[in-house]
Amino acid sequence: MDWDEEEGMETTMEEEESDHRYAGPEDVACDVCNGRKQRALKSCLSCLVSYCEQHLQPHHGSPAFEKHELVDSSKDLQENIALRQQCVYTAENAEKQRKLAAIRLKIQQRIQERDKNVKLYYLEMEAISDSAAETVEDSEKIFTELTRVIEKKRDYVNHKIRSLRQIEKNRVKELQKKIEQEIADLKWKDSELQKLAHTEDENAFLQKLPSLSQPGTPTDTSSIPSLQDFKDVTESLTKVERNVGEVLRENSTDFKMAGTKVEVLLSPQEPSIRLGGVTGRWSSSMLTVCPNVNVDTRWTCRTDKIKEEQSSVNSWDKGTMGSNCT
Incomplete structure (x- = not known):
């Protein structure tokens, strides 16, 4: 084969190889090439563009394209991307639904717990009301009994005071009679002594003088009760009132449900x-x-x-x- 034929064959092979780089009717063309487009090797899902070998180089060498996802070139790139996005959306939606279901489950459990608490509080309020009503009833009984006891003791004390009054009055009256009789006897003796002072009968004087000179035993007045005795009774009862009042004030006004x-x-x-x-x-x-x-x-x-x-x-x-x- 001469040189011309050999050169012609090489030219034919280069043309065939060059034609092979360009996109045919069934191939995916590069979206970046101008004029006659070369066949695309890869499609970028981030750029939504198909690239030939030459225009694909930036995706391999530039850090800006590191996160871009490359797939085999396809004519149905948009459909594949839409389908891929639909799958991603479905997966993300399923994850969201799972998270929402977990959150709702926790909320529903919390609602059930709170419902139990509400029922318990309702029962507690009923128990408080019942306990308060029972306590009021018991308090009424206690204070009624206290009032009855105090009134009974009051009547008893008043009765004893009146009895004491009558006893002491009778005793003082008896002492008064004795003293009055003593005064009458002394006055009679004084009158007889006055007469005796003017008598000239010596024998009568000597006979009467010894009996008239004896004043007799005086009545003891130290046993007469003092009014202070009744005042002491009042003071004693006042102490009782004060002590009971202090207990009631300190203990009955400071009840608390807590603390x-x-x-x-x-x-x-x-x-x-x-x-x-x-x-x-x-x-x-x-x-x-x-x-x-x-x-x-x-x-x-x-x-x-x-x-x-x-x-x-x-x-x-x-x-x-x-x-x-x-």
């Missing part, structure tokens, strides 16, 4: 109220007037069972009229 432990002890025999370690008790023996008041007039008023933490109100006895009351 301070309140315990109401209800006993038919001895109703009591306990608040934070302080206890007030009342009983039928709070005020005692001795039933065996006699001529010697023994009188005792006593406060019992009014107690506070670490201290107590000492029971007291009034002894100005005696001290042997039981």
